[in-house]
Amino acid sequence: xxxxxxxxxxxxxxxxxxxxxRCSSQSGHNTVSWYQQALGQGPQFIFQYYREEENGRGNxxxxxxxxQSPNYSSELNVNALELDxxxxxxxxxxxxxxxxxxxxxxxxxxxx
Amino acid sequence: xxxxxxxxxxxxxxEGENATMNCSYKTxxxxxxxxxxxxxxxxxxxxxxxxxxxEKHSGRLRVTLDxxxxxxxxxxxxxxxxxxxxxxxxxxGSGYSTLxxxxxTMLLVSP
Numbered sequence: 001x002x003x004x005x006x007x008x009x010x011x012x013x014x015x016x017x018x019x020x021x022r023c024s025s026q027s028g029h030n031t032v033s034w035y036q037q038a039l040g041q042g043p044q045f046i047f048q049y050y051r052e053e054e055n056g057r058g059n060x061x062x063x064x065x066x067x068q069s070p071n072y073s074s075e076l077n078v079n080a081l082e083l084d085x086x087x088x089x090x091x092x093x094x095x096x097x098x099x100x101x102x103x104x105x106x107x108x109x110x111x112x
Numbered sequence: 113x114x115x116x117x118x119x120x121x122x123x124x125x126x127e128g129e130n131a132t133m134n135c136s137y138k139t140x141x142x143x144x145x146x147x148x149x150x151x152x153x154x155x156x157x158x159x160x161x162x163x164x165x166x167e168k169h170s171g172r173l174r175v176t177l178d179x180x181x182x183x184x185x186x187x188x189x190x191x192x193x194x195x196x197x198x199x200x201x202x203x204x205g206s207g208y209s210t211l212x213x214x215x216x217t218m219l220l221v222s223p
Binding site for chain 1: 200
């Protein structure tokens with residue numbers, strides 16, 4: 001157990017809809033990162049939040065957005081879903097200045 | 113974009129044999145980490161090696177790092193069927209500390 005929980009586990013949405021994925025970070029971790037993992041690929045960095053502010057962003061369009069709350073919870077929002085958004089979405093929490101990352105089990109999103 | 117490339121893409125061995133996976137990366141790093149993933153589930157951290165280290169051991173795992181060649185290897189000794197999984201290397205080197213993953217090696221260990 002890493003102490004990072006994600007919900008839901010699986011989700012099916014229709015193209016054009018919006019989705020919110022949730023993550024509860026490990027206690028004491030002040031940084032949360034989100035990754036997208038397409039089938040057969042390695043995880044790709046979406047963005048990172050540190051102390052509730054976006055701290056870095058990968059090559060993802062603005063329809064991918066997020067937030068981090070003070071109570072160790074975080075959200076990933078995706079608007080105007082596309083078929084290519086189908087993937088496993090992973091949340092990872094960490095403590096800034098340290099090397100360790102704790103990953104959740106992921107949310108499997110299928111867009112039809 | 114992917115930072116690293118793992119080699120081989122897939123590896124099939126018998127229980128008791130050793131498994132070696134290689135990873136190459138492109139930019140300078142603070143550290144390199146190896147992760148394991150079972151059947152598309154979450155990532156499990158295996159081992160971290162810092163840029164000033166050359167070799168590290170943890171149980172049946174041995175990791176080497178050659179920063180001059182921008183490459184790393186993961187050796188799993190005396191493999192077990194339970195080691196069957198995908199293995200990813202990830203580099204941590206950007207200013208705001210994120211991980212850049214390779215595409216992974218699928219390891220199949222047959223009883």
